[in-house]
Amino acid sequence: MHQSFINFRHYRYGLIAGVASLITLVTYLLDRPRVPPNGGTWLGYTLGTIAALLVIFLALFGIRKRSFRSTIGTAIGWLSAHVYLGLAALLIATLHSGMHFGRNVHTVAYVLMCLVTLSGCWGVYAYVSFPGAMMQQRGNLRRSEFLRQIAELDSSSLELAESISPQMTQLLAEGARRTDLGGGNLWKQLRSRDESTLLLGIGSAPRRSSLVSNANQRALIRTLAEIRPGRSSSEVALSSVQKLLELAGSKAVLLQRLRRETQFAALLRIWLFLHVPLCCALLAALCIHVVTVFLYW
Amino acid sequence: MLICLIREIAGSASAAHKQTPGTVFKTAELTIGSAPDQYLQVPHKEVDPQHAVLRMTSDGRLLLTALGPRGVVVNGHRETRVVLYPNDTLQLGDTSVKVEVPNGFGNEQYTCLLRVSDPYAPDETSPAAAAHTGMRRSRFTISFWSWTLTLGVAVVFLLVPMGTFLAPSVRKLLRSTPLVPSDALWSAGPLHATHRFIGNDCTACHVNAFERVRNSECEKCHDDVQHHVDVRSADVAVFDRQRCAACHFEHKEPATLVLRDQRLCTDCHARLDKLKSDPQIENAADFGSHHPEFRLAVLSRDEIVAPGQWQPQWLDSSNAATFKESSHLKFSHAQHLNPQGIKSPKGERVLQCGDCHRPNSSGREMMPIRMETQCSGCHSLHFDEHDPTSGVPHGNLQAMFRVLREHFSRQYLESTGPTMRTQTDRLRRPGQEARQMSIDEQRRARDWADTESLKMARELLEKRVCVDCHDVTRVLGASGFDQWQVTPVRLTQNWMPRVRFNHAAHITKPCTSCHDTAERSKRSSDILMPRIAKCRECHGDANDTSKLSSDCVMCHRFHLPQRGRFDTAALKARASQ
Structure with missing residues (x-):
């Protein structure tokens, strides 16, 4: 025993x-x-x-x-x-x-x-x-593994976005930058609330840009899902958007696990x-x- | 204001060759920080979550205000408030923000245009990876909290209250100021209600540090407390080192000023026969099981030792011949409590105990029985049935004779009977003085009044009124009014001088449930006090759970009257001898 x-x-x-x-x-x-x-x-x-x-x-x-x-x-x-x-x-x-x-x-x-x-x-x-x-x-992943995987997902997303449009690149870059990884002070770690935000309406003046909550990457996924095949869009662009959606989903799952992990660590402390x-x-x-x-x- | 943000990666192709799409905010103030909800978000460890805010002043200038203590770095200078002009550069970690002259965009005019340059290329590393996930370093570490709490406790509960103890000059101020910690925080519990007037003046009793409260502090108020034993006897030495606080306990809950634990008494009283060579009282350990039979004291007169004085005398309950009261009153409880009724001026009347035995205002004790209040309603002292105003006074033979003499003298003078007419046949005319009685007539009148008075006195004393209740004896060789003597009456009021009994506490029971021989008693010498067995029907030992648990101080007191002062100074002086 x-x-x-x-x-x-x-x-x-x-x-x-x-x-x-x-x-x-x-x-x-x-x-x-x-x-x-x-x-x-x-x-x-x-x-x-x-x-x-x-x-x-x-x-x-x-x-x-x-x-x-x-x-x-x-x-x-x-x-x-x-x-x-x-x-x-x-x-x-x-x-x-x-x-x-x-x-x-x-x-x-x-x-x-x-x-x-x-x-x-x-x-x-x-x-x-x-x-x-x-x-x-956590499975077999360490915290640094989580971060590396999230970084990889961000990087792949940005690469894909660049091939679509500058607006998409900005959207994804802002989304990546404004991702809340669950860190911060003890209270935030314990509460484990996803405070990620997303900046919408980039480069689409005269529409105003707005900041919305991107908890669990929901806003990003919704924005990507709402992209309809337009006149200018190509097959390649649409499949890239599809791929971006998959990447956003994977990132959401990883973020949730990382957040829980951070919360446990905080509870232990x-x-x-x-x-x-x-x-x-x-x-x-x-x-x-x-x-x-x-x-x- | 309308703000356009253009964000590009330093050195990237997009920055060099093409216009990066801008972001347009319409907001009263542009928030800048590392938190995701900031308009201009820069995740960097040198950037606070809410780092700074950009506002427009009333005269149209851009004012940047730092929100954190580290300020903002504009054109290489650290500032807290700064007005931004075109071509100024704000540094946020590795990111630089340049203020540019705004261009028109369609029909709208931007208030300002900020060009943000991030240091990393999007394909090199994710900004997310740079973010911190662990515990943010904070001033509020475990040791910070440890020191804060420890010092806080020390200041509030020791250092400030210690001021009250050490500095009498600020003592009053500290104690009376609300929310300021004083030595009241050291109190182990509330004071008993009777001592609460002392308030939080701890040093009133706790005079010396690390010394138990002395008796002398108690005596400042309780200066006439009597001792348990006679202070002139040798027994007093047993109490030499006794502290008041041994029995009178403060600051404890439940608040009981007098400790009721009877071991405080039975330590001695359970083995008094071994402690004293001549114990006048028997051992007692517990009321229900180890307590002697009640010892009663009656008032009696010893004309040789103390003539004319009533002294309490202990009765021996084992000797039936002497176990009786000698009040010299003729009284039958049985006759008075006759359920058929007893003759009264208003006809037959059934008496209850309470008709004569009335409690005092506290209800604890019974008021003394007096002829004037309890008996005279039925037992009239009238001696002339033709004269309703006639009546002799009670309790004084000389006064009685005087009243009788006055009565018969008046009768002599006022009488219109044949015997008297010869003396008063000449009526007084108006305007003439009343006729003076001759000496002969006076002697005759006095003789007549004396004879009638003596006749009446004999009747009252020997036949029908006084003799009903009193022992009346004839004095040998005496004559006239001096020939009678009424033995004085004194009813015993306090049968148990060392006991406090509360009638009011027993009011739910009829009198005869304890004084059960009253209805059968025919003589006043009968003792009607209940025996201990009667009390034990309800009262048990101190720890009895089936009866009313009864400890020593329920009936007895420690400080007994007329024993001398419980003077600790005297005790100490004797102890040191």
């Missing part, structure tokens, strides 16, 4: 975290403090200390995974422990809180911990399911934009929580 961070060493860290969670939960349920359950009972202090140490350990993973020369465990082992103990830490912190929340730094620390764990869960889901899905839709900064904020909030609790004892 393939060993991933999920089933690392027969779920070693899953078991450890599970047993730890169970012990904590049972202790919490059996404990009968004299005051309503809160972070200030002996169990509250114990759970708080454990949770804080766990958070520090979990944050150390960020250092360990960058130290390629480190021999303290394997990176996959650390990741496995990070995932399972992270879930256990949230439970322990929840019990430490005694379910008391308010508008204060203590609740901020807890909410940050929840957000870090949630984003981590999303990361686990992404790492487990996306690579397979990406492989499936987006959670880290939450997970890491929130984790840093959590460490700060945790320190403040510990200090202020005893500052105003």
Whole structure:
């Protein structure tokens, strides 16, 4: 069986975290403090200390995974422990809180911990399911292959267009230039909307030129399909238009796959934009929580 | 404005030999950038998605305005706003845009003509390939967000609130300014409603950093709190290091100012016999299962120890001979609660408990029973059935005798009977002074009034009115009005001095469901207080789930009256000795 961070060493860290969670939960349920359950009972202090140490350990993973020369465990082992103990830490912190929340730094620390764990869960889901899905839709092509193929299609199209008319060349050149490949900022990558446009009415003054959406090359295909055999058109020109239509269709398919690929890559990366900064904020909030609790004892 | 764009590939055949077809836009402004929706689109990494915009000014000049921080490069100079003239060249990445003098096109006159030269030939490489598909490099990296969030949290939740703690001069300002973070953000939970007037003045109680709230801070307001034990006794040492906050808990939810966990009491009271050599009270661990029988206190007089004073005396419930009240009142509950009714001035009347036992305004306790309010409606003190105004006062024998004397004196003077006529046969004439009684007549009148008064007093005290309810004794050797003595009556009001009982909380039950012997009781000495078993029918242990869970503080208090101040300064001084 393939060993991933999920089933690392027969779920070693899953078991450890599970047993730890169970012990904590049972202790919490059996404990009968004299005051309503809160972070200030002996169990509250114990759970708080454990949770804080766990958070520090979990944050150390960020250092360990960058130290390629480190021999303290394997990176996959650390990741496995990070995932399972992270879930256990949230439970322990929840019990430490005694379910008391308010508008204060203590609740901020807890909410940050929840957000870090949630984003981590999303990361686990992404790492487990996306690579397979990406492989499936990408086939054997790499991103550079996609780009090369699209460039080839553009280049063939322009070559054909030049043989038809300067207007056609301009139309195709503008279409190629204004193609949205799904790049740009993270939000655009995630949204994966085709914002390609097409400039219509080139060289046909006094008609005004206009910019229209060319999502999935639809505008280009429609424009090409609307070309009717006129008096001046030759057999050769018509067959070239036919060929251009085929090329536009192929480009549309390639663009869609590239866009999905870009979206997956962004999804795999987006959670880290939450997970890491929130984790840093959590460490700060945790320190403040510990200090202020005893500052105003 | 009407703009013509002519786009050609630098060095290509089309540019050299033939006119490239132009693109004509009619638009108020010509957008320039790398995004596909720009009129003049140049996909290049040095060109922003919305790079610049070309407008026509009111005086007909072409104004180019850069939209991004990198500006626009016109004729080799970087500008933010520039007016374009013919032959000016705008550089967009590798693409150059030249402003030309517009030619007429048909009947229309272009506002301007821009000749765009792209650097690559269409058959060499696709413009699409040059476009960027990966993550655009941004200032907003993971580490940027990490630092921003971390510093944000530190500033909002530590640095600014720390100002409130460290700088008393700005403390008030920070706390009162809305949206400015203060040390209120460190509060672990809301204050109890009774303490909310303190507001967000944390340092009112949290005086020293990293030190738990001291009792002295509590005593600033609660300066007359009584101790649990007599402060003069040795027991007080047990409480020397006790913090107010051990029982009175703040900033926790649910907001309970008094902790009800009975281990706070039973830590000592479950084994009081082992802690004290002479425990005056028995061990108690839980109401439903480990609690001694109720100990009742009745008021009684010990004429030797404290003459004339009523003192509470503990009763021994195991000794039937002494387990009784000694109020010296003759009273039968059974007779008064007779379901057939009892004689009253308005005929037969069936009495209910509440006709005499009335709650005070809070409903918690019963008002004292008084002759004037509860009894006199039926028990009249009239002594002369011919005179409805006649009546003796209650509670004072001397006053009673005085009223009797006055009554019979008046009767003597006003009487028109044969006995008196001989004394008053001469009527007073108008204009003449009333005739003075002679000394002899006066003596005769006084003797007569005294005799009649004594006769009436004897009847009232020994036969029909006073004696109905009171113990009346004759004083040996005494005569006249001094020969009688009525034993004082005092009904016990507080049977359990260490317990708070709330009648109002039990109002849904009839009185006799707890005071179940009342209807059968014929003597006032009968104790009608319910025993613990009666309470346990409804009240269980603190953790009982089948009955009303009842903890210690439901009935008892920690701070007991007349024990002396719970003065921590004194406690500390003693602890250090």
